[in-house]
Amino acid sequence: MSYYDIYTKYKDSKWNGLLEDVSKQTIERSIYSDNVNIDQLIALLSPKAEERLEEMASRAHEITLRYFGRTIQLYTPMYLSDYCDNECLYCGFNSKNRIKRKRLSLDEVEKEAQFISATGLKHILILTGDSRSQSPINYIKDCLETLRKYFSSVSIEIYALTENEYKELVQEGVDGLTIYQETYDEECYKKLHPKGPKSDYLFRLDAPERGAKAGMRNINIGVLLGLNDWRRDIFFTALHAKYLQDNFTDVEIGSSIPRIRPNIGNFKALYEVSDKNMVQIILVLRLFLPRLGISVSTREDPNFRENLIGLGITRMSAGSTTRVGGHTIEVYGEGSSQFEISDTRSVAEIMALLEKKGYQGILKDWLPL
Amino acid sequence: MPEDILYIGKRPIKNRLFIGTGKFSSNAVMKQVLEEVGPDVITVALRRVDSTSKTENILDYIPKECIIMPNTSGARNAEEAIRIARLARASGSGDWVKVEVIKDNKYLLPDNLETLKATEALVKENFTVLPYMSPDLSMAKRLQDAGASAVMPLGSPIGSSRGLKTKELVEILIHELNVPVIVDAGLGRPSDACECMELGCAAVLVNTAIAIAQDPANMARAFSKAVKAGRLAYISGIPSSSVEAKASSPLTGFLRDS
Numbered sequence: 267m268s269y270y271d272i273y274t275k276y277k278d279s280k281w282n283g284l285l286e287d288v289s290k291q292t293i294e295r296s297i298y299s300d301n302v303n304i305d306q307l308i309a310l311l312s313p314k315a316e317e318r319l320e321e322m323a324s325r326a327h328e329i330t331l332r333y334f335g336r337t338i339q340l341y342t343p344m345y346l347s348d349y350c351d352n353e354c355l356y357c358g359f360n361s362k363n364r365i366k367r368k369r370l371s372l373d374e375v376e377k378e379a380q381f382i383s384a385t386g387l388k389h390i391l392i393l394t395g396d397s398r399s400q401s402p403i404n405y406i407k408d409c410l411e412t413l414r415k416y417f418s419s420v421s422i423e424i425y426a427l428t429e430n431e432y433k434e435l436v437q438e439g440v441d442g443l444t445i446y447q448e449t450y451d452e453e454c455y456k457k458l459h460p461k462g463p464k465s466d467y468l469f470r471l472d473a474p475e476r477g478a479k480a481g482m483r484n485i486n487i488g489v490l491l492g493l494n495d496w497r498r499d500i501f502f503t504a505l506h507a508k509y510l511q512d513n514f515t516d517v518e519i520g521s522s523i524p525r526i527r528p529n530i531g532n533f534k535a536l537y538e539v540s541d542k543n544m545v546q547i548i549l550v551l552r553l554f555l556p557r558l559g560i561s562v563s564t565r566e567d568p569n570f571r572e573n574l575i576g577l578g579i580t581r582m583s584a585g586s587t588t589r590v591g592g593h594t595i596e597v598y599g600e601g602s603s604q605f606e607i608s609d610t611r612s613v614a615e616i617m618a619l620l621e622k623k624g625y626q627g628i629l630k631d632w633l634p635l
Numbered sequence: 636m637p638e639d640i641l642y643i644g645k646r647p648i649k650n651r652l653f654i655g656t657g658k659f660s661s662n663a664v665m666k667q668v669l670e671e672v673g674p675d676v677i678t679v680a681l682r683r684v685d686s687t688s689k690t691e692n693i694l695d696y697i698p699k700e701c702i703i704m705p706n707t708s709g710a711r712n713a714e715e716a717i718r719i720a721r722l723a724r725a726s727g728s729g730d731w732v733k734v735e736v737i738k739d740n741k742y743l744l745p746d747n748l749e750t751l752k753a754t755e756a757l758v759k760e761n762f763t764v765l766p767y768m769s770p771d772l773s774m775a776k777r778l779q780d781a782g783a784s785a786v787m788p789l790g791s792p793i794g795s796s797r798g799l800k801t802k803e804l805v806e807i808l809i810h811e812l813n814v815p816v817i818v819d820a821g822l823g824r825p826s827d828a829c830e831c832m833e834l835g836c837a838a839v840l841v842n843t844a845i846a847i848a849q850d851p852a853n854m855a856r857a858f859s860k861a862v863k864a865g866r867l868a869y870i871s872g873i874p875s876s877s878v879e880a881k882a883s884s885p886l887t888g889f890l891r892d893s
Contacts, residue, residue: 331847332794335658386688418685483709516711516738557740624660630685632709635718 268472269509273450273502281498288312297321302554307504310550311497319545326552326578333557338620339581339628340613341389343423344378345590346370346409348604350395352462354448356490356526356533358588358604359395361462368590369400375409381593383416385585385613388630390417391444393604396425396464403431410438419632421484425463426473432480439634442484443477445470446522449494450502458493474506478514483632485510485517486561491547492526492535500547504554511555520559520581523547527565527605541570545577552578564609571609575623584616584627639870641837643815644763644784646702648675651832652862653817655842657683657708658794659851662696668845668855669698677701678733678840680708681723694728704765706733713752720757732757733787733819734766743793747774751781758782767819770804772811779814786812787819787840790831794843796823799830809835825854825861832865833873 288309296306297318309315310322347369350359358365370378382390390413394401406424413420421442422435432443449455452467459465474485487506489499503521510519523544526535539547544566551558561581562574571582587593588604611619617627641648653676659665669677677697684693684705697703705723710716713736720732734757736749750766751774757764763784768774770788778786788805791797798821799805808816815837822828828839841858848854884891 332796332843335794335843335846336660337658388685483711511741515740518740557743621661626659626661628683629688630683632682633719633722635715635722 267513268468269475269506270468270471272505272509273452273471276501276505277450277452281495284308285312285497288314290314293318297325297553299553304505307501307550307554310553311501311546315550316542316546319542319549322549322553323545323577326549327576329552329556330576330578330580334580336624337626337628338575338579339389339559339631340387340584340616341391341419341421341581342382342385342387342583342585342613343391343393343588344382344413345393345588345592345604346375346406347394347397347401348590349397349400350462351398352396352464353460354462354464355458355460356448356493367400369405370409370591372408372412374591374595375412377594378591379413379416382585386617386629387585387613388418389421389632390419391421391423391442391583393423394425396462398425398463403427403434406435407438410435410440414439414634418630418634421486426466426470427476429476429480432477432482436481441482441632441634442486443474443482444486444488444522445473445477446488446490446524447471447503447506448490449499450489450506451494451498454494474510475513478510478517483518484520484559485514486520486522486559488522488524490524490526491539491544492537495537496539496543496547500550504551507551507555507558511558518559519555520561521551522561522563523551524563524565527608544570545574548574548578564607565605567608568611572619572623575620575625582616584611585613586610639866641815643676643765646763648702648838650675650859651838651866652828652859653678653704653819653838653840654845654855655840656680656693656697658843658846660846662691662693664851665693665846666696667852669696669701671852671855672859675702676704676731676838676840678704678706678842679728681705681719681726681728682709684726684728686726702731703728704731704733706735706767707753708735708737710734710736710753711738712736712746713749713756716749716753717756720753720762721760724762730761731763731765734764745769745789747771751777754778754783755781765817770801770808772804772807775808775812775816779812783814785815785817785837787817789820790818790827791821793820795821796844797821798823798827799834802830802834805831805836806834825857828858829861829865829868832862833868835869838862 292309296309349367423444560579562579563583564586620627654674707716707719734753736746738746754766765785767787775786791800817838818831819840845855
């Protein structure tokens with residue numbers, strides 16, 4: 267079994283018709299449903315539902331408060347290596363981009379870890395480019411040995427692995443897996459990922475499931491908004507999250523909602539995703555999956571992020587850099603960030619902001635067993 | 636009336652409102668709530684405790700005289716619950732533990748079988764074990780036989796604020812068990828807590844309804860009063876209710892005439 271079966275079932279739906287033919291009554295029922303079904307999911311995603319955003323927000327706010335309380339969990343990414351064998355059109359690490367590349371030495375990993383840990387953060391997300399030669403599993407394991415000393419939860423956002431490889435990393439203390447499908451549209455995916463291991467759509471699509479089978483506690487999925495029609499991509503994200511929730515009930519499933527940011531390759535979003543659309547996305551995900559973790563990164567600007575608190579998000583990154591060694595090492599080359607971040611505030615500033623908004627920033631929410 | 640004291644293990648407990656700490660907007664707000672309630676028992680998720688934190692540690696906000704009951708939140712099976720309980724004890728938070736084993740992230744309903752396994756093991760290690768459970772009589776009896784110091788059936792799913800939807804089953808537990816029955820989870824209003832106490836629950840545990848209220852400290856006060864009212868009603872002997880007036884004795888009245 268694979269999520270691909272579900273994707274296949276819906277991929278050829280007459281989307282334009284489906285999204286246009288939604289009645290006001292269906293939208294109304296969907297907003298107040300305790301168990302949103304697929305027709306109702308489509309209704310909430312429809313352009314017509316934009317007229318009801320305030321009501322959707324009020325429901326989403328209430329549901330999120332009940333299940334997550336007045337808390338937002340904080341984390342930060344740590345880039346270990348930007349060597350990459352892929353040519354993803356939208357990414358700053360695209361192997362065709364002539365940038366000076368870097369992989370952190372274990373000493374450098376330790377320095378970055380010390381810096382981040384001093385901010386109080388206990389949750390870290392480690393990232394590498396897609397290069398099994400430059401950042402092999404053994405390198406990641408070596409890094410984990412260092413990172414375990416500083417953090418109580420380590421998640422990975424690296425190239426797709428086999429189930430056994432995920433198991434190996436779980437044994438070394440990894441508890442979370444973030445892996446984005448970027449777009450669920452198979453044709454579009456192939457165009458955007460012309461070369462390299464990531465061009466294997468199916469291997470990527472099944473990665474979250476392999477991670478869940480390998481014993482990951484948290485699985486975080488998502489698309490890169492702007493690559494394709496967001497309504498369709500969010501529909502498939504929502505169904506994918508539900509598929510994982512249904513089949514792996516003991517795994518906490520989450521979704522991020524990254525929107526394309528400027529990067530060194532100068533790739534421009536193919537589809538516009540407005541702030542209003544972003545809000546609708548958060549609300550739809552919350553109403554469809556009441557217990558879904560929803561993360562918003564520093565890609566979004568400070569003002570917008572502040573306004574999203576209370577709408578349904580449960581996790582925020584803080585004090586971020588998208589450059590290898592970005593916390594402690596001087597810039598080693600031009601344009602070596604994966605993408606530009608927009609909210610550059612420190613962990614302390616985000617904690618203070620949350621407090622002002624009546625929320626508690628959670629720096630630690632797991633302990634290694 | 637003699638003083639009404641609940642014993643869990645050997646510990647006397649005066650305040651029958653237990654407080655959960657997971658969802659507050661800040662430790663300072665939680666502290667206000669604790670001052671308002673003056674609870675004897677407070678549950679804390681060990682996964683959230685950061686004893687190395689330079690800024691703040693949740694335990695610093697809890698009055699010394701309270702019993703801290705770490706919970707095993709995050710445990711997906713008995714083995715993980717046991718490990719979390721041991722880590723809690725090693726961190727110096729005492730011997731009480733709320734066993735919480737959840738394999739279901741959709742509804743957060745407990746896994747009774749794994750809960751039983753963890754309870755058996757932890758009792759043997761001299762923990763005071765309060766298992767969070769779905770109200771099932773035979774499982775509750777097994778937990779009691781395994782040495783649980785109380786059982787904590789849910790009123791409705793965690794955070795749902797739906798109230799005491801499991802009333803019939805909880806009532807059976809109250810009748811049949813010798814250990815205290817404490818309703819944990821799902822209580823949304825003070826009247827829900829009052830209902831539990833009128834029924835004969837030994838205590839209730841509340842977090843969400845207080846933590847996410849507009850005014851948590853005053854909501855805590857309302858819950859406090861409701862728990863006390865419900866308890867007082869219970870020990871005062873609540874008359875059974877009836878829809879009809881009871882003016883005469885139509886069935887046995889003839890006995891007087893003879």
